[in-house]
Amino acid sequence: MTTTVALAQIAPVWLDRQATLAKALDRLREAAAAGARLVAFGEALAPGYPFWVEHTDGARFESPLQKALFALYAEQAVDLSRGDLAPIQAAARTGRLWVALGVIERARERGHSLYCALVLIDDTGTIRNVHRKLMPTHEERLVWSPGDGQGLRCFDIGGFTLGGLNCWENWMPLARSALYAQGEDLHLAVWPGNVRNTRDLTRHLAREGRSYALSVSSLMRREDIPDHIPHAALLREALPPVCADGGSCIAAPTGEWLVPPRVSEETLIVAELYPALVRAERQNFDPFGHYSRPDVLELHVNRQRLRGAVFVDDEARPGPKSDTVPVNADNSAP
Numbered sequence: 458m459t460t461t462v463a464l465a466q467i468a469p470v471w472l473d474r475q476a477t478l479a480k481a482l483d484r485l486r487e488a489a490a491a492g493a494r495l496v497a498f499g500e501a502l503a504p505g506y507p508f509w510v511e512h513t514d515g516a517r518f519e520s521p522l523q524k525a526l527f528a529l530y531a532e533q534a535v536d537l538s539r540g541d542l543a544p545i546q547a548a549a550r551t552g553r554l555w556v557a558l559g560v561i562e563r564a565r566e567r568g569h570s571l572y573c574a575l576v577l578i579d580d581t582g583t584i585r586n587v588h589r590k591l592m593p594t595h596e597e598r599l600v601w602s603p604g605d606g607q608g609l610r611c612f613d614i615g616g617f618t619l620g621g622l623n624c625w626e627n628w629m630p631l632a633r634s635a636l637y638a639q640g641e642d643l644h645l646a647v648w649p650g651n652v653r654n655t656r657d658l659t660r661h662l663a664r665e666g667r668s669y670a671l672s673v674s675s676l677m678r679r680e681d682i683p684d685h686i687p688h689a690a691l692l693r694e695a696l697p698p699v700c701a702d703g704g705s706c707i708a709a710p711t712g713e714w715l716v717p718p719r720v721s722e723e724t725l726i727v728a729e730l731y732p733a734l735v736r737a738e739r740q741n742f743d744p745f746g747h748y749s750r751p752d753v754l755e756l757h758v759n760r761q762r763l764r765g766a767v768f769v770d771d772e773a774r775p776g777p778k779s780d781t782v783p784v785n786a787d788n789s790a791p
Contacts (some may be wrong), residue, residue: 458733460615460643464618464726466705468676468718469505472686474541476531477503482548484725487543489552491727492581494615496593499647499675499705500559500624501573504533506649508677510596512695525687527600534563534571537584542576550582554612557621557673559647561601562587568762570602575621575647577612588608590623591632607762611639617669621645627658633666635758637744642668642710642735650674650701652718664712667738669730672708678725710738740742 465484470476481498488496500506509515509526517523535541542558549556555578562574573590589604609632611620620636620643627633627646636644644662648654655672663670677700682692699721706718707728716726742748 458616459729459731461491461493461727461729462495462497462707463488463491463728464671464673465496465498465705466674466676466703466706466726467498467502467723468678468681469502469658471505471677471683472529472533473682473683474535477505478542478544482544485545485548485552485554485556487725488727489548489554491725492556492590493609493727495555495557495619497557497621497645497671497673498559499673500575500649501561501737502558502675503535503560504530505561506675506677506701507597507600508696508700509692510599512697513691515596515599522688522691523599524747529687530561530600531563531569531571533561535560535574535576536563536565537576537587538565541780542578546578546582546584549578549580554582555580555619557645557647559623559675562589564711567602569726571600572604573601573623574604575608575623575645577619577621585612588621588623591626591629594625605763606635606758606760609635609758609760610639611636613766614643617643617730617735619643619645621647621790624648626653627662631756633662634744634756637666638756638758640745641666642732643730644668644670646670646672648672648674648704650676650703652702652704652720654716655704658716659706660708660712660714663710666744667710667742668735669710670708672704672706674699674704676703676721702723702738710735 463635471640562572575588577586579585591604593601611618618640620641659670670768679698703720704718707716709715
């Protein structure tokens with residue numbers, strides 16, 4: 458038994474949600490034709506990673522430039538309640554694909570704050586999971602809000618148990634352990650790009666978990682800055698020629714490369730994975746199985762979605778729903 462997976466390494470149509478999703482749809486059709494069961498895209502693909510922050514004095518307080526770019530970013534963010542991913546969901550259903558897509562999520566219940574989220578859509582087109590990045594990294598904290606543990610979940614897919622983390626979350630031992638504890642044996646690490654992130658950690662993730670490790674990245678080059686966005690000329694001058702060079706790759710449960718990092722090209726990487734190889738490597742090490750000591754070490758994970766407010770209205774209370782006292786026609790008490 459095997460499972461075919463595809464890693465879609467593409468550049469977004471930067472800061473343009475709909476155009477980027479349309480580009481992703483082309484890769485989904487290509488992956489379905491190749492027989493893929495799972496298709497994964499990079500971190501923050503729609504509408505793109507905030508590369509401007511590092512290169513344009515992003516920490517400047519009350520900066521008109523930073524406010525204008527954030528306003529555009531919030532406008533182009535993905536609103537799940539609005540159905541922004543409906544075309545992706547339809548393609549997943551048509552192609553019988555599971556889709557893992559990195560987005561910038563605007564959650565209406567949290568105002569205009571933005572989250573780096575990994576959205577998992579199953580092969581019926583249903584959104585199964587939304588994992589918000591636990592801790593934005595360095596300058597990301599100027600545009601992204603910290604997430605929560607609600608999305609630390611794994612799912613059965615084609616003979617594997619799939620889990621995923623965003624970017625530097627993959628360095629967090631306890632976040633990885635939360636997935637291992639659910640039987641994860643297919644790990645997805647999504648990145649905005651750059652082989653410097655994927656070339657070392659991907660093999661470590663695979664060897665530590667005795668799992669397949671998929672790292673999927675995006676591309677971002679100076680020519681990918683659209684003409685129509687605010688301050689386009691300034692951004693072309695400030696940003697380096699290449700912000701993200703890809704680096705998507707796959708490591709086997711042995712820690713060896715199945716697909717070495719691919720750089721500087723838009724591509725669809727397709728590979729067959731073998732559950733039997735996971736079982737073989739678990740013979741000597743199973744991180745939350747025979748090589749664990751739950752009597753000594755135990756992890757507690759809070760998977761509540763944090764909302765900031767809980768409203769209890771009259772409709773939720775038992776008993777009368779109104780302060781009005783009922784009376785008979787003659788104004789006497791009933």
